[in-house]
Amino acid sequence: xxxxxxxxxxxxxxxxxxxxxxxxxxxxxxxxxxxxxxxxxxxxxxxxxxxxxxxxxxxxxxxxxxxxxxxxxxxxxxxxxxxxxxxxxxxxxxxxxxxxxxxxxxxxxxxx
Amino acid sequence: xxxxxxxxxxxxxxxxxxxxxxxxxxxxxxxxxxxxxxxxxxxxxxxxxxxxxxxxxxxxxxxxxxxxxxxxxxxxxxxxxxxxxxxxxxxxxxxxxxxxxxxxxxxxxxxxxxxxxxxxx
Numbered sequence: 001x002x003x004x005x006x007x008x009x010x011x012x013x014x015x016x017x018x019x020x021x022x023x024x025x026x027x028x029x030x031x032x033x034x035x036x037x038x039x040x041x042x043x044x045x046x047x048x049x050x051x052x053x054x055x056x057x058x059x060x061x062x063x064x065x066x067x068x069x070x071x072x073x074x075x076x077x078x079x080x081x082x083x084x085x086x087x088x089x090x091x092x093x094x095x096x097x098x099x100x101x102x103x104x105x106x107x108x109x110x111x112x
Numbered sequence: 113x114x115x116x117x118x119x120x121x122x123x124x125x126x127x128x129x130x131x132x133x134x135x136x137x138x139x140x141x142x143x144x145x146x147x148x149x150x151x152x153x154x155x156x157x158x159x160x161x162x163x164x165x166x167x168x169x170x171x172x173x174x175x176x177x178x179x180x181x182x183x184x185x186x187x188x189x190x191x192x193x194x195x196x197x198x199x200x201x202x203x204x205x206x207x208x209x210x211x212x213x214x215x216x217x218x219x220x221x222x223x224x225x226x227x228x229x230x231x232x233x
Contacts, residue, residue, distance in 0.1 A: 042226075043203075043225060044203070090154050099157055100145065100157070101157065102154035102156075104154045105153070
């Protein structure tokens with residue numbers, strides 16, 4: 001069965017410093033992995049996706065994630081945080097034809 | 113706008129009443145998902161369709177919930193005899209079919225609507 005674990009429910013960083021949001025997955029097969037972002041009172045937006053091509057995936061707004069099969073991880077990073085990055089971030093897994101399974105989310109706070 | 117649209121955006125209903133929500137997916141998308149999200153939680157899977165066929169329904173979903181997707185286009189989610197615990201944001205998403213890459217099935221990203229916020233009083 002597929003599942004994801006987001007290791008931090010809340011992350012705070014200062015503006016201009018790096019961001020790291022951690023995600024571990026469990027999957028019996030080669031999974032597809034996604035990161036979605038949800039700003040307050042907004043819909044879910046896709047940040048980036050991994051679908052068995054390059055293990056380092058670049059997304060929108062300067063975010064990227066690296067698929068590490070040996071560690072079953074798909075952590076999201078950004079070199080320099082911006083105030084507009086404050087939002088809820090969800091790691092999502094899907095294997096084969098299966099539905100998308102969401103993690104519980106990480107709330108990112110940016111300190112001015 | 114060619115994104116996923118949901119109607120209504122907000123619904124307030126009295127406990128015990130029935131409610132129905134509608135979702136219009138992106139036109140060429142075969143898959144349609146329904147999720148439920150409560151405050152501070154990630155989206156919880158309810159059910160999904162591939163064209164008009166309902167492929168899976170969450171075991172957590174009671175018999176008061178039913179979803180349809182006639183003709184494989186728009187979908188409706190009905191909740192009968194609403195309870196206060198049904199208060200949540202109901203999200204609809206659509207996607208293309210999984211594609212084959214290197215012998216593996218690769219799922220495609222889902223595009224989400226703005227959601228319908230249900231409040232049961």
